[in-house]
Amino acid sequence: MNKKKRFRIGPYLFILPAFLVSFTFIIIPLAISLSYSFTDYNLVSKSFVGLANYKKLFTDVAFKRAFVNTAEYTFFVVAINVVLGLIIAAFLNEKWLRGSKIFRTIIYIPYTVSVVAASMIWLYIYNPNGLLNSIMSFLGLKQQLWLDNMKLVMPCLIVMSVWQGVGYCMVMYLAGFQSVPPDLYEAATIDGASKLQQFFKISVPMLAPTTYLILIMTIMSSFQVFGQVYNMTSGGPAYRTTTLVHQIYMQAFVGWKMGYASAISVVLLATSMTITLLLFRYGNRNGGAEVDQ
């Protein structure tokens, strides 16, 4: 009797620590976050305001800019990283290439650098007396205030994020190439297919599951961009680089408007969930792609 009972509860006990922590620090806060978003709450007093916070989102310039900026940043960073990562991996996968391991290691290093450290390095590169401006004057071009320029500041952040993220995509694609059967390429070569044709007709479709996984992960992480913005531009100039998470931070922990910030975080959650579900759906329809579990 005793033994039977222990056998039933045992498996759950193994999961209990992980479950308790996740439940306390993710699931409950998620529910509370939703409820805060209907209140006006500044840590001292709390009052129910219904949908007022959500209505305010539509008239808040900072929020609108943040939403557009986040989408713009995510689109460019993800697109460039995925395409560039695939090309680099395809080249590194060529058998005649020597030293591909060294290439791989160096391209991957920036990915291990923390966002604060990366921000500091690129702040130095972009600063008025910094590296980029001296390269500009060396080439006889006009020097720029990179991070104070409305047109240039977003591309500057995107370049930095490509520097950090392309190694991840490359490594994922290199692993993906391992699972493409080599006889496919051999057969195609015998049939007279060029390397370029092989790339588009064999590599790209066979790597679809990898692409799909990379898309989910990079879209999620780009959508949460914060460190670069906080450390390099503070969202400026004139909200040009403020992002959703930056707005959550500013509203909640600088302005102490917990209710309004919660409404923004609900929007963040809803948007990223929608994107993920769309990707899952699209991926499953294509058949080949499933997140391995």
Place this chain on the structure above:
Amino acid sequence: MTSKTKEVDVRSVRMYKIRRRIIRVMIVLFLVIVVAFSFFPLFIMILTALKEQKETLTATFRFFPKVPQFHNFVDCFARNNWFRYFLNSGFVTLMVVLLSTFISSLAGFSFARLKFKGNTAIFMMFMAGIMIPAQAYIIPQYIMLRSIPLLGGNDITGAGGTGLLGTYWALIIPFTAAPLGIFLCRQFYLTFPRSLDDAARIDGCNNFQLFASIYLPQSKTVFATFVILKFTYTWNEFFYPLIMTNSKDMYTVQIGLQQFNELGIVDWPLLMAATLVVMMPILVVFFAAQKYFVQGIVTSGLK
């Protein structure tokens, strides 16, 4: 075959070879540019860390420092209590890694090896946690940690003080449940032969003994992978400690580094020196265990 067609043949083979060579040279050139782009910022950081401040403020840029200022690596830590920051980061990272490894392997073992109702459903729930952006629940998390009763000057209702905010526990406990670890351990334990379990059970092992005496000692490779990733993530974490630490004494190295930026005129050589030192533990781990590092990223897909 006449001699003329043979000649054409030789020529076209030669053309093909030349074309192939040109393409290969272009590919190598492309890769060299990418590598330069990846490496150059780090190279500049190292060179700048060795300069004098006045060298970085002049309009004429020089790559190499006139005289390498190695004392920068000591000086950069004089201004703030960096010893404390490293201690904080070290302790928090150590605790998070130890606790999350143990907790994850327990859960991973259960998901992989034990039969119970809702196994797959609960596992998928944990995995869904990866998809939820942390910023979506950080505000209530902050308020919860702040209002834990009877701690940090709080009364029984959780008001009045700061609760667990500004303690190590605020930086440790929420990170001890790691979906990544559960995933990696489950995958790893699924590859163990079932006969191992049967043999142990015949010998009278219960679930925990089975886990502790057979699975845990065999987990070195999966732990290596997970520990390296978790170590990197925890050491590099910025958003969370930025919010949850409320005094300079509790800063982690990342927050300390960010402070350099707020001192008016930036002393670039000292900032770059500090940046390099803060990156050092990760770089050492990366080069010492690159295989596990990359393996972890690849098997989980996690960014």
